[in-house]
Amino acid sequence: MTAQDFAQQALQELEADRHSGASQLARRCLGWVVGYVRVLGAVPTSTVDQLRSQVTGFAKQLQSARPSMAPIHNLLQQLIDLLNNLPPTLGDAISYIEEQAEYIVEQSEQAVLRVAAQARGLIKPQDVIFTHSISSTILEIFRRVADLPVKAIVTESRPGNEGRLLVEQLSSLAITTTYITDAQMGLFVGQSDIVLVGADSVLKDGSVINKAGTYLLALAARDTGVPFYVCCESHKWSEKTPVNIELEEKDSEELGLTPLPSITVHNVYFDVTPSRLISGYISENDIKKSFT
């Protein structure tokens, strides 16, 4: 396989993935960069300068493929910045990139565990936790608090139905869980003690990009007096603001409507929850009541 084919295939896979959370995909991106470096290294005529320029190019393509997901940008940027320090021989340069990528992935995994530890401090035995969509961070929190025990309320999260993946995991943790349509969020949020959601990005003003429907859940939680927390590692924080973000739209076929004259289907995957609806941000470092 040529480096170009490898890159093409990785980019397609990244764009098509509907189920993985942003951090999980960001870590996969670092894996793809390592794979790409190995393919390049197999061509013995390559120079370190060529390697740096090609890896940078591929990493930047990955960064732009999922603009709603800050960790993809941020974790890859950490690696891109380190490419200035490449050792002078090709073999050493390749090893250096492999080691740094592995380190960044480990840091990201550690951060998820530390977010879960912070979140546990907020949860009491018998608490009912409401969540929407799937997030590897939220799943880690459930692993961490399953013993209290806790209960869960989970939405199906149309059109991808990520909620189904989440309840499979919650079932294997033996957590008593209620599974509902997205439209029933307002009916059930009042039965929960706390709402916990992940994030694809936290913008500069504290507003949160997450799966479409998160904003509705935040409104219903506020109206019902249930605290609403965003749980994410600090590499989800972005320099972007609500005015310059792009919300990814996916295939309209996912909604399964037979095409009809004058009818247009929209399938925007993310929405923006303003910071005024957020009770706190749980990161690996602390729980902040206000983001800015």
Added chain:
Amino acid sequence: MTAQDFAQQALQELEADRHSGASQLARRCLGWVVGYVRVLGAVPTSTVDQLRSQVTGFAKQLQSARPSMAPIHNLLQQLIDLLNNLPPTLGDAISYIEEQAEYIVEQSEQAVLRVAAQARGLIKPQDVIFTHSISSTILEIFRRVADLPVKAIVTESRPGNEGRLLVEQLSSLAITTTYITDAQMGLFVGQSDIVLVGADSVLKDGSVINKAGTYLLALAARDTGVPFYVCCESHKWSEKTPVNIELEEKDSEELGLTPLPSITVHNVYFDVTPSRLISGYISENDIKKSFT
């Protein structure tokens, strides 16, 4: 077919219907009562007293089958009250019930047309109307304002996907329409000029029972500054209050989740939107800003 079989079949059909609006079902109930009366009348030994008592019993069964839908209670109650005036011979009594039922149905159809005429006064050319679920009243409004022209935003309305039925009708009216998942309501409500929803019941305090998700839409409309109107004939008004209502729950299989240990599926069809989120109530008589 015996009268009992007829009644049983009608009740099953009424309970199973997921797609018809409350007024439409209420009118069908009157049709079933007429059908039931004819089956009873075919037994020549019946007395008028027996007829009154059996018809009352059947009508009351229909009333309790769909407790979230006020017009089913109210239109049938109109007929039940008239059963005190039955003429003394069986043939006359049957004709009387047929005529009264037909009159009540006509009044109900007229009321829908008059609601649509009231609503037209609120709509300007090029307005974008956002709605959720399907309602024969809302459909009548679209027929009445299609020429302005207007545009529409429609949710799919899981799990029954009544939105699909609505966009088929809007397409045949050539209304430019955006079709979205329920979870995208918050993303799109800001692109609309007005939200119009039907109702299954309007409770004594002005809160509205309608398809699950209506409350979320009302929250998002309020947060975004878009007016939110409830459109319904006065026979949707109920003497019930939010504390003594029963929200119908349907088969959990409709959500399509493979059964899993510790996971319970809920499929509540209706939610309650408090009057504080409602900009106005459009009835056949007027547009009220406040219900109480």
